[in-house]
Amino acid sequence: MGVTEIQSLAQFKEIINSDKPSVIDFWATWCGPCKMISPIFEKISATPAGEKIGFYKVDVDAQEEITQEVGVKAMPTFAFFKNGEKIDTVVGADPGKLQSTISKYDV
Template structure:
């Protein structure tokens, strides 16, 4: 798997509609903790147990309306969707909490 970059609101809507579980990493290019956590999220996306999870990331500066809609107030924020519905959120670069968020969606 991989972490997919979502560049439009339409692409986000399509991802949530077409995948049963979506984990969205809301980041900013200038955010140090975002850069630090990115390789850990990429590693999670490669794990066999998470093969059915669609990992995505959005740049909050490029998609401000979507970021506002998702309630992003700090970066990084990880938002989970299951069956098209918001099902969890983790604020901050906390590897354990992010992994738990993903596991809880299965």
């Protein structure tokens, strides 16, 4: 399915309030670890997990309102949402931890 960039707070709220789980990559253009894990996140989104989970990204500098609402303090942060609730978080560029957390919701 691929990764969709979130462009507004309204779009963010619509996505997180869905009953379909979503994972959002909070990243920054200047963040080295973000650049390292981004292709891995893209690759996971192209697997069958991408059919069951929505994959999104938020540029923390372009979307400060969303970043503050979620309480992101470090990049990259992967925040998982379902029905308007944050259900999980992975902080840092740890491909193994990201994959195992995605697998919990890929059902």
